[in-house]
Each structure stands twice: as structure tokens, then as C-alpha cells.
Amino acid sequence: MSNIFKDFDSKYEPKTLNHIVFHTAQARHKMESLTNGAFGFPLTGVNGILLYGTYGTGKSALAKILPQVIEVNNGGEFAHVTYVNVAQGGDNGAAVIERIIKQAQLVPFGNAYHYFVLDEVDNLRNDSMSSLKVAMNTNPANCVFILTTNNLSKVEGGVINRCVVVEFNAAASADWLPKVRSILADYGITGIEDKLLLNIIDPCEGSARKILMAIRMLIAERLLKRAA
Numbered sequence: 238m239s240n241i242f243k244d245f246d247s248k249y250e251p252k253t254l255n256h257i258v259f260h261t262a263q264a265r266h267k268m269e270s271l272t273n274g275a276f277g278f279p280l281t282g283v284n285g286i287l288l289y290g291t292y293g294t295g296k297s298a299l300a301k302i303l304p305q306v307i308e309v310n311n312g313g314e315f316a317h318v319t320y321v322n323v324a325q326g327g328d329n330g331a332a333v334i335e336r337i338i339k340q341a342q343l344v345p346f347g348n349a350y351h352y353f354v355l356d357e358v359d360n361l362r363n364d365s366m367s368s369l370k371v372a373m374n375t376n377p378a379n380c381v382f383i384l385t386t387n388n389l390s391k392v393e394g395g396v397i398n399r400c401v402v403v404e405f406n407a408a409a410s411a412d413w414l415p416k417v418r419s420i421l422a423d424y425g426i427t428g429i430e431d432k433l434l435l436n437i438i439d440p441c442e443g444s445a446r447k448i449l450m451a452i453r454m455l456i457a458e459r460l461l462k463r464a465a
Contacts (some may be wrong), residue, residue: 245449264403268299272306273293274311279378286405287389287400300356304318304354331363335368355384359387373396373399382400410441413438417438421456
């Protein structure tokens with residue numbers, strides 16, 4: 238069997254909010270309101286979106302697409318984003334924030350805003366976390382910060398105060414069914430009962446990574462049987 242999953246990740250990587258499986262309708266509505274202008278975001282003193290929740294639920298994937306969603310809703314075409322994966326023991330110090338502050342001071346060119354995505358922001362050192370407040374206060378009307386964390390308690394209060402905080406936890410297994418069925422249909426697999434699919438999704442405990450891996454395994458199994 239050829240590599241039928243060669244383009245799987247790029248094909249099913251979320252690109253719009255409709256591709257995201259939210260854990261509640263309220264969370265979806267809140268995110269839609271933040272990105273379509275209904276909320277008036279960014280507003281005075283609040284120019285960050287802080288996504289928090291357990292591991293594997295898709296916070297990072299959502300954070301990556303939010304700048305593009307906001308930019309398009311502001312009449313733009315392509316968002317230029319500064320993306321930082323804040324790793325423990327890695328590039329999690331003052332140099333990161335200094336680069337952000339220098340860019341934030343500039344007037345956005347070709348975009349509605351400067352966009353800064355800090356994934357796992359809780360890994361910032363304490364002094365750098367305090368400096369992040371300074372960065373968020375630099376040209377706040379023209380800068381949007383998207384932050385993610387698995388440990389909300391480790392994010393400094395001043396940073397939280399400058400953000401709209403959005404819980405992003407595991408969606409119910411049933412909420413994954415439409416996306417799962419759509420993926421299966423792309424591979425020509427239909428007619429599987431909900432009960433069987435839920436038996437595959439449930440053990441993944443809401444982890445998007447585990448669910449997509451389980452679906453890949455199901456696709457491979459069904460196609461192998463079909464070819465036999």
C-alpha cells in the first residue's frame with residue numbers, strides 16, 4: 238500500500254474555526270465574537286487571547302489559525318505572525334520578549350495588527366513573564382497576542398488581566414463524529430455505525446492527536462481488508 242497518509246496532516250490541519258472541535262457551544266461563540274469584530278477586540282488594555290486547558294485538545298492548532306482568521310475578518314489576506322514555542326530550558330528568556338517589543342513598536346505594514354503567538358507561555362521565566370506585560374502594553378491598539386497554556390496558575394496575573402481568557406478543554410466524543418466521518422469519507426469509507434466510532438474515540442479522552450491517529454489506524458485497517 239502506498240503512503241496514503243502523505244498529505245494527511247496538512248490536509249486536516251485546521252484552517253478556519255469551522256475545522257475546530259470546540260468543547261462547548263459557548264466556547265465557539267466566544268471565539269467567533271473575538272475574531273469577527275462583534276466583541277470589539279482588541280480593546281483598551283486587552284489585546285491578548287489566552288487559551289487554557291488540558292493537553293492535546295488542540296489549543297496550539299487554534300492559536301496558529303487565529304491571526305489569519307482575525308486578519309481576514311479585517312479585510313486582509315495573509316497574516317504575518319511571530320510564532321514562539323516557549324520550551325522549558327530553551328529560548329524562554331528576555332531575548333524572546335525583547336524581539337517582540339522591538340517589533341511591537343513598529344506600525345503594522347500590510348496587516349491590520351502585529352500578531353504574536355506564544356505557545357506554552359507558562360514556560361517563560363518569571364522575569365520574562367513580567368516583561369511580557371510590558372510587551373503587551375507596547376502599541377496595544379496595533380498588537381494582538383495569542384497565548385496558550387496547560388497551566389493557567391503559572392501565568393502571571395498581569396498577563397491574564399490583559400487577555401480574554403478562553404477555556405479550551407476536551408470535546409465530547411460525539412462532537413468529533415462529523416469531523417471523523419468527513420475524514421473517513423475522503424478515503425471512501427462510509428457506513429460505520431456511531432457506536433463503533435465512539436468506541437474508537439472514547440479511549441482518546443478528547444486528545445485531537447490521539448483521535449486523528451486512531452482514525453488513521455482505522456482507515457489503514459479498512460483499506461487493507463478491502464485490498465485483500
